[in-house]
Structure formats: structure tokens, C-alpha cells
Amino acid sequence: MRKSSENLRTVKPSGARETSFFEQVFDVVRQIPKGRVTSYGAVAAALGTKMSARMVGWAMNAAHHVKPRVPAHRVVNRNGLLSGKMHFEYPEQMQELLEKEGIAVLEDQVQDFRKIFWDPAKELF
DNA sequence: CGCCTGACGAAAC
DNA sequence: GGTTTCGCCAGGC
Numbered sequence: 001m002r003k004s005s006e007n008l009r010t011v012k013p014s015g016a017r018e019t020s021f022f023e024q025v026f027d028v029v030r031q032i033p034k035g036r037v038t039s040y041g042a043v044a045a046a047l048g049t050k051m052s053a054r055m056v057g058w059a060m061n062a063a064h065h066v067k068p069r070v071p072a073h074r075v076v077n078r079n080g081l082l083s084g085k086m087h088f089e090y091p092e093q094m095q096e097l098l099e100k101e102g103i104a105v106l107e108d109q110v111q112d113f114r115k116i117f118w119d120p121a122k123e124l125f
Numbered sequence: 126c127g128c129c130t131g132a133c134g135a136a137a138c
Numbered sequence: 139g140g141t142t143t144c145g146c147c148a149g150g151c
Contacts, residue, residue, distance in 0.1 A: 021147080040133050044146095050134085052146045057132035061149095077133060084132030130150080137143075 021047070025059040026066055028120045032074040035102045036118035037110055039078045046121035060084060073097040080113025 041053040063070040085094040104111035
């Protein structure tokens, strides 16, 4: 079920507008199905700013303090490499979480990355 | 207030 | 085909 018509931008009355690029990233990442992965660029592209893939990773930095936990471990770079593993509680956590979901990871690299790749711009949209 | 960095990506060399 | 540079945007110093 892909409710693309979801409230992509929820304005918080607290003045702090979460309509930022970050929140959109969080929203997409949270919708990544279990056992699937996506790339920063794919998320950025889904938002329309494919050129700002770096910002997606930057957004993940803030993902650590957001309420609904963001499955950042399901987001890897376009190589399928766990580039952000070092930013977790501990480097191995990312791989553990992925393997726990049935994703094979060898040497920080997602196996069959292309097969389990989940494109938000395609599946979600 | 300006320069550097950064969980990326694609083009250039 | 591997390495280097630029681009994007926001935040830290």
C-alpha cells in the first residue's frame, strides 16, 4: 500500500517548521520496506533534488534525534556500501540490523544490492 | 560573516 | 576503469 497522498509536510504549531528537506527524507526512509534498501541519491531524487544526495546523508545525522526512529541502516550509498555504519551507535549495528532483516552484507557491502534495492521514486510514487 | 566539512553522486580526467 | 573534482545545501567554527 502506497499512500503517496500522505501528509508529506506536517506543519508543527510549535513554530519549528518540519517541512524541511530533512523531514521529507525521514518520511521516505521510514517507508522503506523491511528487507529492502535504498540509496541516498534515490531518496533525494524522489524528493526532486537528486543533486543533493549529500543532504540526505546530512539529514540522517539529525535522524538520530527524531521521534519516530528512522531506519537509516536501510539507506546506503549507490554502491550498496554501508558508508554510514560508523555513525551508528557502533559500526557493526548497521550490518547486524540489515542481516537481521534478511539482507546479506559482506565487508560492508550489501549483497544483491540491486535486487533488494527499493526505489521510492518508483515504488512509492 | 566567510570558509570548511560532510552518512553522495556523477562527470571529468 | 580508477582517481580526482565539482556540485548541492546546510551547519559548524
